[in-house]
Amino acid sequence: MNEALPDVPEVRFIGLPRLTSGFDLVERLDLPMHFKVHGPLEPMSGGQLSGLAEAISLKGRGGAGFPFAKKLRAVAESAIRKGILPVVVVNGSEDEPASRKDTVLINRAPHLILDGALLTAKALGARTLIIGVTRDSTQSSMEAALAERGLNNRPGSALRARVQRNPVRMVTGESSALIRSANGGPPQPTGRKVRASDRGVGGAPTLLSNAETFAQLGIAARIGPDQYRSAGLNDEPGTIMLTISGAVARPLVIETPTGVPLRHVLQLAGSPPVPQGVLTGGYHGKWLDGVAAQQAIISRASLDAAGGTLGAGAIMPISQQTCPLGEALRVAQWLAAESARQCGPCHLGLPAAALGLEHILNGDGPTTLAAVKQIANTVKQRGACKHPDGSAMFLESTIKAFTDDLASHVLGDGCGRPVEGVLPLVKNSAVPGGPPGQDAADRSPNPRKIYVDWTLCRRHGLCAKIVPEVLGLGPDGFPTVAEASVPRSAEASALRAVRRCPELALRIEDETMRAPVRVNQLAAIRRTWRNIGALRQRR
Structure with a gap:
């Protein structure tokens, strides 16, 4: 019931394997085996690499689907304009509970990802390469791969390469969160709409893309655009990695050419013949009903037209015997x-x-x-x-x-079906901004609460602007709650809201001591008297 997927599920392929070549020979392709399976790789100029990415219509495989060639050119132009060497970042976080395709690639074919990343770094003239991960297995595999290539983070190296470990949380894979953590900050989104191609790691133009995207680039650079386009659809050529879980006999990671019927992929994993629904794109995705799932094919355009989405390639059917709303x-x-x-x-x-x-x-x-x-x-x-x-x-x-x-x-009285709990989940264990591996047991609840004194409140609304994650305003302009727990991440903002309330209508108390928390009350009193004086003058 709601069991987490293993880091490396069973891997299958449809047609001829590309990204998964050699998986039938060894569990992990080290550098010598990698070159035996895939062959040598020649460096490419920025123009050549951009032309290759454009010729194969390469788009990001992390969910957004942004064209890689456009991103490459944007970073190059920004670096030239600013006179700053760019940075390349591989996003291997994959904190979606229903997706394991990037984790599989990092664990079993790390050098294929590094091929694409090093090609990109060489073409851009980058001197820094960062690989973002969130799991023990991906960290150890990628660190071993860097060591096998003689890459390190020592000053003076031609290319400084390192692994950036972050906690397992849905938001740590967001681009600004990964860049923020690489800069030494907490692995949380910044909230500022700044493109990484303009200002990323260390303020330098940064090319950040998903792990599978770089692996696809490593394949295409070897076999060329014509052979790459020989598999898959004309408008979406090549293969794609999918994670199949949910109501299946066994969770699988599958490499398949685009254009294969979705029902065929589901059958390989042992899905019900006619699923009640299929969740496409993961937990930031969309549901297909059983009829639409039977007709869809594996492609962004087809899934979009059917009402679904490819997203990060996570596909989850549910059976007719479960309550879909409960799931x-x-x-x-x-x-x-x-x-x-x-x-x-x-x-x-x-x-x-x-x-x-x-x-x-x-x-x-x-x-x-x-x-x-x-x-x-x-x-x-x-x-x-x-x-x-x-x-x-x-x-x-x-x-x-x-x-x-x-x-x-x-x-009515409900659908009458049980909730089977077939969609994979993981415990919400990591603390935003905390060290890797910190779990819920380490995240003791904050005993502090904020209280509203209704006899003093005059609905200025300043509190809701300062700490919206704790206090909101109702249609009448007053706070919607009389008391609220203060998350540790919002404690500083809550204290600021108390200090700045012009009516002194807010207070914070520690539940373990039942005593008000001092928040520079003298300054608050002085502000209140100044407000009273101003009102008297206006009268």
Whole structure:
């Protein structure tokens, strides 16, 4: 029930293997075996590499699908304009519980990823290469691969290369979070809309792309664009890595050419012949109903047209015997707990949406359903990263895909089916900004709470602007809660809200001592008297 996927599930392929070549020979391709399987690799100029990426229509395989050639040119132009050597970053975080394709590549074919990354670094003239990972297995495999190539992070090296280890959390794989951690900060999104190609690691133009993307580049540089395009669709050539889990006989990572029917891929993993629904793109993805899943093929365009998404290549069918809303609720609750707790729409909106979905399952009526839809719509494009957007998309897709079940729960006594818990999840264990491996046992709850004194509050609304992740405003302009726990990440903001309240209507107390926390009360009193004096003068 909701078991986590292993780091390296069984690997299969359809057609001729490319990225997975040699997997039938050894568990991990070290450098000598890598060259035996794939052959030598010649360096390429920036123009040659850009032309190759364009010729094979290479797009990022981390979910966004941004054209690699455009990203390469943007970084090169920015580096020339600023006169700064660029940085290359491999994103191997893969903190999506239902995806293991990048983890498989890092563990079993790390040198294929390094091939593409080193080609890119050489073409750009980069002197720094960083590989972001979040697991023990990927860290040890990539560190071993760097050592096998004689790469290190010592000053004076022609190329300084290192592995950046971050905690396992959904948000640490976001580009700005990875760059922020590489700069020595917490592995959390910055919230600032700054392109990495303009300002990334150390303020230098940075090319950041997904691990599979670099591996695809390593293959294409060897076999050339014509042979690369001999597999797959004309508009989406080559192979693609997928992770199949959910209601299957065995979870698999599959390398397949684009254009293969989705139903064939599901059959390989032992999916039900006619699944009730198929979640595509992972937990920031969309559901396909059983009919659409039977007709779709493996490609971005086909899945988009069917109402799904390719995303990071995670595919999860569910059977006819499970409650789809119950399955979705487990995911929604997990997504809410994965918030970095930096912004109100995410930290407050996602738990509210999950709670609303839970109420619907328990028989609440159309009013609750309308509220859930409104919350999902409200959180979009208001977060510090794309986590609330992806979570809202998952929730909206759930509501759209399972209308009959939704009606049974909203208008009747429920669908009558159990929740099997087939969608893989992991414990929300890592602490945002904490060291790798820090788990929930180390994250003791903050005993401090913020309180609103209703006799003093005059609805200035300043508190909600300073600490939106804790306090929100209702339609009447007053805070929506009388008391609220203060997350440790928001403690400084909460103290600032108390100090700046013009009516002294806020206080923070430590629940273990039941005593107010001092927050420079003298300064607050002086501000209040200044406000009173100003009011008297205006009168």
